[in-house]
Amino acid sequence: MEKDRSGGRKKVTQVSELYCLESDITVKALPDPHILHDDRVLQSLLTIEDRFLPQCSYFQRVQKDIQPYMRRIVAGWMHEVCELERCCEDVFPLSINYLDRFLAVMPTRKSFLQLLAAVCMFLASKLKDSRPLSAEKLCMYTDNSITLQDLLNWELVVLGKLKWNMASVIPNDFIEHIIRRLPLPKDNVVTIRKHTLTFIALCATDDRLAMNPPSMIASGSMGAAVCGLKLEQVDPSLSQEGLTDLLAKITNTEVDCLRACQEQIERVLASSLQQGQQHRQENGISAGNKAMEQQDQSSTPTDVRDVNL
Structure with missing residues (x-):
């Protein structure tokens, strides 16, 4: 507060003094040199990393309906979503870790693969990102092929199958x-x-x-x-x-x-x-066709739709 000429008081006009900064820029904490220079931290990561690997090569032993090319397609879609939403760089590899670990223990139909991928991104962003992905947006990115209730139900399924061990060690x-x-x-x-x-x-x-x-x-x-x-x-x-x-x-x-x-x-x-x-x-196309293609892929790529069929 400050006094005006009449001796009274007036509100401070400099709103910036009371303004809480809010922007799209995520401010990250600086790396702790004590942690990075302590060999015990690195050795601990090396000791526990195998616990978070898939238990087997699941295409040969577990999955009957899902093929390797389907996994590559859905992984590409996951990366595209993470890029579009500007997720923390840890979200994508962590979500892939969840995907692989789940597929290694649970036979899954290909029609559920994109739903599983969306759930994995949902969980990874909650753990790693200061602004997690919203369930509504994830449904939109699947071209609304999944519902909000599907996403929330499968969230519990994935957590259960991974035994709530979500703090995976990633590269x-x-x-x-x-x-x-x-x-x-x-x-x-x-x-x-x-x-x-x-x-x-x-x-x-x-x-x-x-x-x-x-x-x-x-x-x-x-x-x-x-x-x-x-x-x-x-x-x-x-x-x-x-x-x-x-x-x-x-x-x-x-x-x-x-x-x-x-x-x-x-x-x-x-x-x-x-x-x-x-x-x-x-796929050399004109600028007009390219814009139409981008609009079509804004929700989910065509090849991911094909996997869901």
């Missing part, structure tokens, strides 16, 4: 621990982190990598990111062979296994780029 949990232990140029850390997250998301869409431990996915993705930037010119220890040895030592992984994982990640990337290029070439 993202290892990124900062690995970065802090590698001799990376400071100017490249942000770019390396961004590329690593992209590789991790790409790995999540490929069922052939689902059984690999999160630490191996994180290490392989980091290796692919660093090698792609050709940082061996800055530090010889960052050559492909030297980097693989460093990463294997940090995550207590066998060098040969890590090298094979990294090569598989690079093949997945090459295949994804090739498919994307072919898709653009085969």
Whole structure:
């Protein structure tokens, strides 16, 4: 409050002093250096990560109606939804972890696959995001092929089948621990982190990598990111062979296994780029048609609808 000329009081006009900042920008807490530099934290993650892997290769042992290509389609849809809603980068890999773990223990009809995927994103966003995905929006993204009640009912089913063990260890949990232990140029850390997250998301869409431990996915993705930037010119220890040895030592992984994982990640990337290029070439359309196509896909891609049939 402040006095006016008549000696009375008037309300402060500077609303900003009492304004509670609200915006679409999510403010994240800074990483705690005490946690990142404590080897016990990393060792704890490495010790418990296997608990959150799928129990088996479920396409051969559990699922009869769902095929690998269906999982890739629905994973692509999940990633698209997470991108459109600007979810925290942990939401997508965590939701894929829930999806794989559920499919490893529960036979599921393909007509329920998109519903399951929506529930997994719903749960992951509640755990990781400051602004979780709304149930209504998720139903909209399925082109209203599921109802709100379906989503809420299946939420309890998924929680029960996963025994409420939802705080899964995912590859993202290892990124900062690995970065802090590698001799990376400071100017490249942000770019390396961004590329690593992209590789991790790409790995999540490929069922052939689902059984690999999160630490191996994180290490392989980091290796692919660093090698792609050709940082061996800055530090010889960052050559492909030297980097693989460093990463294997940090995550207590066998060098040969890590090298094979990294090569598989690079093949997945090459295949994804090739498919994307072919898709653009085969679907060259005018600006008007493209706008219509985007409008049609704003709710759910056509190929996901086909899986539901």
